[in-house]
Amino acid sequence: MRATVLVRPKAGILDPQGDAVERALEHLGFAVSGARIGKVVDLEVQGDDEAAARAQVEKMCEQLLANPLVESYEIELHG
Amino acid sequence: MGRPQPRIGVVSYPGSQDDRDALWALGALDAEAVPVWHEARELPRLDAVVLPGGFSYGDYLRCGAIARFSPATAAVCAFAEQGGLVLGICNGFQILCEAGLLPGALLRNETLRFVCRDVALRVERADTPFTARCEPGQSLVIPVKHGDGRYVPPPELDPAQVVLRYRDNPNGSVDAIAGVCNEAGNVMGLMPHPEHAVDPLLGSADGALILASLVESARERALASV
Numbered sequence: 307m308r309a310t311v312l313v314r315p316k317a318g319i320l321d322p323q324g325d326a327v328e329r330a331l332e333h334l335g336f337a338v339s340g341a342r343i344g345k346v347v348d349l350e351v352q353g354d355d356e357a358a359a360r361a362q363v364e365k366m367c368e369q370l371l372a373n374p375l376v377e378s379y380e381i382e383l384h385g
Numbered sequence: 386m387g388r389p390q391p392r393i394g395v396v397s398y399p400g401s402q403d404d405r406d407a408l409w410a411l412g413a414l415d416a417e418a419v420p421v422w423h424e425a426r427e428l429p430r431l432d433a434v435v436l437p438g439g440f441s442y443g444d445y446l447r448c449g450a451i452a453r454f455s456p457a458t459a460a461v462c463a464f465a466e467q468g469g470l471v472l473g474i475c476n477g478f479q480i481l482c483e484a485g486l487l488p489g490a491l492l493r494n495e496t497l498r499f500v501c502r503d504v505a506l507r508v509e510r511a512d513t514p515f516t517a518r519c520e521p522g523q524s525l526v527i528p529v530k531h532g533d534g535r536y537v538p539p540p541e542l543d544p545a546q547v548v549l550r551y552r553d554n555p556n557g558s559v560d561a562i563a564g565v566c567n568e569a570g571n572v573m574g575l576m577p578h579p580e581h582a583v584d585p586l587l588g589s590a591d592g593a594l595i596l597a598s599l600v601e602s603a604r605e606r607a608l609a610s611v
Contacts, residue, residue: 319537320557322497370454373447373483376490376537 310382314344391432391603394421402439410580416600426456432603433470436477449479471572478574489538495557501530505552514602515573525591527577534576
C-alpha cells in the first residue's frame, strides 16, 4: 500500500522559507498570504490492511519522519 | 605526581567535520582525547564525551535525525543516563536534541543564511560542568557556523537550563538561547564552536574556558572513580 506523509511546521513556529516564498510570489504579482513550507514523504508499506498500514506510518512519523515539537504530520493512504 | 588526564571521547559520524579540531583542542587542554567511531556499540572507558560539529549523514530529513540512530549515539545515551558528561557542539547539539537528551529543536536560521562569524555570548550559568571556569554574566567570543541554529525550546523549558545566550542573536533563536543543559546538568549542547576558539591566534581563546571546564569536570570524575 502506498502512503504519503505530509510534514508541516506547526502553527506558531516561524517558517522563514515560507515567508521568503511568499515574498517572491508577491513579487510576481500574486496576492498570497500564509505560505508555509513542509515536506512530502512517499513510501510503500507492506500489506493491504489499511488500519495496520496507518498504525505503522503513525509510528514512523512519531519516531522519525516528524519532530513532534515543531512539526505536525498528516498521513494519506492510497490502496 | 602529575595530574591524571581525563579520557574524553569524540564521536566521528559520517559527515562530522569538527571531530579533529575537538580532539586537538581537548588534547591541548590536557585531556586524553579518544576518537570514537560511529559504529561503536560500546564506548571505551571515558570520563566525558563530545559530539562534534559537521553534517552527520548529510543532515538528511532534519539535522541530527539520522545520527540519532547510530550505534555510538545509543552508547552515548546510555552513558548520559548513567550521569556521564556529554557536550554537543553545533551538529552534536542537534543530535542531542533529536535523541531527546536535550530539550528543544534547531531549525533553519531566521535569515535563511548560513552564518559563519564570531559571536558574543553571555554566560547565564557558571555552575555547570561545562562553564565552571566562567563567571556568571561573563562575555565570551566564540565563532558560529551553521545554517540551522535557530533554537526552539519546548514550552515547558525551565529557564534555569539556559546556559548561554547570544548577545547579538545571529539566527533568530527563541530568547537568544545559544546553549542549554538537561535537568540533571550532565548534558549540554551549544551552537557556537568552542573548539575553534582555543588560541588567541585563532581570534579568540574564549572557547578554551568551556572546554577546560569540561576537562576539569571530567578529571574530577576520573579521580572520584579511582
